[in-house]
Amino acid sequence: MNWKPEIEAAAARIKGHVVKTPVMQTDALWERPIELKLEQLQHTGSFKARGAFNTLTALEVPDGGIVAASGGNHGAAVAFAAHRLGHRARIFVPEIAGPSKIAMIERTGADLTVVPGEYADALDLAKRYEEEQGAMQVHAYDAPHTVAGQGTLLREWEAQGLEADTVLIAVGGGGLIAGAMAWAQGARKIVAVEPMSCNALAKALDQGAPVDVPVSGVAANALGARRIGSICFDLAKAQGIEVALVPDGAILEAQKALWQSHRLLVEPAGACALAAVQWGAYVPEPGERVAVLLCGGNIAPDPLA
Structure with a gap:
């Protein structure tokens, strides 16, 4: 590339x-x-805001909105970018994200799901949500726009x-x-x-x-x-x-x-x-x-x- x-x-x-x-x-x-x-x-x-804004301004967001899995920082960035750009977002984070990162995501108004386990467990649920709702997945690190x-x-x-x-x-x-x-x-x-x-x-x-x-x-x-x-x-x-x-x-x-x-x-x-x-x-x-x-x-x- x-x-x-x-x-x-x-x-x-x-x-x-x-x-x-x-x-x-x-x-x-x-x-x-x-x-x-x-x-x-x-x-x-x-x-993380850099990758989030690049993804959301480069691609067309579907009616199903945006979904992201995160250890905390990526989720907050995607939620912030989605709010600024007027998109609906669902964020999945593991419990180890901690209260300060979870609270920051909540302040953006995004729909938040806290998942038992670690990042990989949150990612599994985000992928399922993407398939069921037709949402656009904003990957935390392994995507070209990110x-x-x-x-x-x-x-x-x-x-x-x-x-x-x-x-x-x-x-x-x-x-x-x-x-x-x-x-x-x-x-x-x-x-x-x-x-x-x-x-x-x-x-x-x-x-x-x-x-x-x-x-x-x-x-x-x-x-x-x-x-x-x-x-x-x-x-x-x-x-x-x-x-x-x-x-x-x-x-x-x-x-x-x-x-x-x-x-x-x-x-x-x-x-x-x-x-x-x-x-x-x-x-x-x-x-x-x-x-x-x-x-x-x-x-x-x-x-x-």
């Missing part, structure tokens, strides 16, 4: 619907300066003057990093960062194909995909993407460091990529310039709820 034109088209479609999130440099988080992109300041607190929408993030960052040689990105189902790989086309090094407790991409690359993995840990409600998306896997395999695995403790320490150093409030998934350099799961070469994407800010419980 020729991704560059798709991402350019996505950027044109979502302009005016999403926030151009700020970037910053800091020497307070690690032994070298780091570039950060503050995507936790995006609508609904994560990058990936192209997420690809606008790295495009935007480069236009803001990104200087880093290497960009670290947290991975769940793989939509965000797939978009980044699709835009970069190997011109900039991208490192995938996963929790040890939900490592679908690392396991897929090790096994030679996407496989089911157990899901648990502090970031499971955002990075807890049971199986990596095929788009992400194909791009990662073709580009030889390196995966760094981090423990829950390192993620929580990175989350704390962002708050203590810069009053940046991110959820565990949003701190996951930073944990890779702080904990030493990824060790840059001397002189290698590093950038970290803060992908989400929906912590639980909501401190101001």
Whole structure:
């Protein structure tokens, strides 16, 4: 697939619907300066609004409306985009999404179903709803329009003057990093960062194909995909993407460091990529310039709820 034109088209479609999130440099988080992109300041607190708006503005929504399964952030983004564009939405989320993400979806006015289990269980019910109601499924990560929408993030960052040689990105189902790989086309090094407790991409690359993995840990409600998306896997395999695995403790320490150093409030998934350099799961070469994407800010419980 020729991704560059798709991402350019996505950027044109979502302009005016999403926030151009700020970037910053800091020497307070690690032994070298780091570039950060503050995507936790995006609508609904994560990058997911990019893919949601791209999908809903590129495709014709049927009378059956929209359906999405989500660990929380994608559901909130789809519900928000549907509300802004005047579409009916049904969102399925697992119980582990947590009260703050569930409350955010409810505030959009979308029909919400909370499902026992994890993301894969919510996806099963969303697929059944799609078939029964004739709704349009907005996949959280493994769909071209979703990936192209997420690809606008790295495009935007480069236009803001990104200087880093290497960009670290947290991975769940793989939509965000797939978009980044699709835009970069190997011109900039991208490192995938996963929790040890939900490592679908690392396991897929090790096994030679996407496989089911157990899901648990502090970031499971955002990075807890049971199986990596095929788009992400194909791009990662073709580009030889390196995966760094981090423990829950390192993620929580990175989350704390962002708050203590810069009053940046991110959820565990949003701190996951930073944990890779702080904990030493990824060790840059001397002189290698590093950038970290803060992908989400929906912590639980909501401190101001």
